[in-house]
Amino acid sequence: MWAETAKKLGAAAFWLLIWQALALAVHNSIALAGPWETVLALFSLLPTGDFWLAVGGSALRIIGGFLLGSALGVLLAALAYRFRPLRTLLAPLMGALKAVPVASFVILALISLGSSMLALLVTFTVSLPILYLATLEGLGAADGKLLEMAAMFRMGLGSRIRGIYLPALVPGLRSALALASGMAWKSGIAAEVIGQTAGTLGNELYRAKIYLETDKVLAVTLTAVALAWLTGKLVLLIFDLWGGGDRD
Amino acid sequence: MIELRSVTKTYGGAACIHKLSLTLEPGGLYCVTGPSGSGKTTLLRLIMGLEKPDSGEIITNGADFGVMFQEDRLLEGFDAADNLRLALGIKSRPAARRELPELLEEDALDKPVGKLSGGQRRRIALVRAMVLRRSCYLLDEPFAGLDAESAARALEYIRRMARGSAVLMALHEKDIPADVRRVIRLNNQ
Numbered sequence: 001m002w003a004e005t006a007k008k009l010g011a012a013a014f015w016l017l018i019w020q021a022l023a024l025a026v027h028n029s030i031a032l033a034g035p036w037e038t039v040l041a042l043f044s045l046l047p048t049g050d051f052w053l054a055v056g057g058s059a060l061r062i063i064g065g066f067l068l069g070s071a072l073g074v075l076l077a078a079l080a081y082r083f084r085p086l087r088t089l090l091a092p093l094m095g096a097l098k099a100v101p102v103a104s105f106v107i108l109a110l111i112s113l114g115s116s117m118l119a120l121l122v123t124f125t126v127s128l129p130i131l132y133l134a135t136l137e138g139l140g141a142a143d144g145k146l147l148e149m150a151a152m153f154r155m156g157l158g159s160r161i162r163g164i165y166l167p168a169l170v171p172g173l174r175s176a177l178a179l180a181s182g183m184a185w186k187s188g189i190a191a192e193v194i195g196q197t198a199g200t201l202g203n204e205l206y207r208a209k210i211y212l213e214t215d216k217v218l219a220v221t222l223t224a225v226a227l228a229w230l231t232g233k234l235v236l237l238i239f240d241l242w243g244g245g246d247r248d
Numbered sequence: 249m250i251e252l253r254s255v256t257k258t259y260g261g262a263a264c265i266h267k268l269s270l271t272l273e274p275g276g277l278y279c280v281t282g283p284s285g286s287g288k289t290t291l292l293r294l295i296m297g298l299e300k301p302d303s304g305e306i307i308t309n310g311a312d313f314g315v316m317f318q319e320d321r322l323l324e325g326f327d328a329a330d331n332l333r334l335a336l337g338i339k340s341r342p343a344a345r346r347e348l349p350e351l352l353e354e355d356a357l358d359k360p361v362g363k364l365s366g367g368q369r370r371r372i373a374l375v376r377a378m379v380l381r382r383s384c385y386l387l388d389e390p391f392a393g394l395d396a397e398s399a400a401r402a403l404e405y406i407r408r409m410a411r412g413s414a415v416l417m418a419l420h421e422k423d424i425p426a427d428v429r430r431v432i433r434l435n436n437q
Binding site for chain 1: 296298313315317319321323324325326330333334335336337376
């Protein structure tokens with residue numbers, strides 16, 4: 001395990017060195033700030049209230065949209081699995097949600113709803129089809145022979161879900177949650193930048209860009225990456241605890 | 249009482265069950281045998297209602313079934329007791345666990361069934377089929393993968409648990425007990 005950690009740290013150190021070397025070669029902190037300047041910019045942001053308000057504002061909207069979209073995606077998929085006409089009805093909508101560019105969503109939502117809930121709406125629409133499709137596929141992959149057994153034994157719905165559907169769902173759902181949580185942060189921050197939503201990391205990025213503070217752009221980016229990583233880890237931790245529990 | 253009247257089932261144009269008539273009476277032990285692909289499993293599935301006959305009639309008179317499929321069909325991530333609980337709706341885990349030691353070794357009780365041997369899995373599937381009182385038990389190769397001693401114990405268990413109910417087992421010729429009420433030989437009717 002230690003060897004694995006050392007390898008990962010070594011790889012990260014390698015890319016940091018490349019970044020530093022490029023920054024030295026470019027020798028222009030507006031074009032490319034180096035890792036050291038970025039860390040200094042981050043440390044200058046950390047004590048400020050505005051920064052933490054921006055972190056909270058973005059996290060609330062992005063994680064809120066991700067959770068709502070994920071929950072509705074799973075619920076709709078369960079209903080669509082049970083009622084085939086609903087699946088047919090939802091197919092074009094999910095296809096559209098998956099294919100329409102995030103920027104189009106952002107602009108449409110900006111026109112009709114304004115900027116304050118923009119990130120929430122965008123992360124919701126990004127997460128929804130990912131979880132919907134993964135859940136539908138997982139349910140469809142449930143073992144037909146086990147379902148036949150369940151019918152013969154007249155297994156209750158709860159037992160079928162726990163014993164047959166959940167084991168079929170878990171691998172795909174886990175990947176989908178990891179993917180959707182990362183996509184939520186990417187699209188959510190993009191929406192905040194385009195919508196210039198006050199009190200968000202996206203807006204901090206936008207302001208840093210106006211003043212050509214590349215080190216601050218990278219510091220805010222680093223923060224968003226860290227938050228996305230943390231969200232993904234937390235979601236999977238909760239999912240694993242929930243999925244692996246109740247075996248009394 | 250379960251009655252089959254002149255039942256025919258064909259696959260790919262060939263009849264695997266041809267005009268079979270059979271009555272399963274309460275308390276009777278019946279066996280169906282025949283070479284691979286002769287229709288043993290199909291016969292059990294017809295009685296279970298999972299397949300429809302091409303012609304003829306199956307009258308089950310509202311019978312309920314304890315079934316053992318050709319495959320174990322266990323819930324892989326769960327141990328034996330949870331397999332019984334989930335499949336049979338047994339509320340208490342200790343109650344489910346108490347049903348197992350007769351056929352399953354103590355050290356296998358708490359392992360996920362995916363980590364057990366083929367014989368152990370087969371015995372769990374047998375307990376799952378037999379543990380609740382049913383009017384008829386349909387067992388597809390219940391002794392597959394069991395050594396002679398385990399198979400004998402399993403047969404004794406089936407007899408005891410099924411007392412008063414009909415039992416139809418799909419078996420290889422060599423496994424057929426001497427005292428069965430009727431042997432149905434497919435391909436050799």
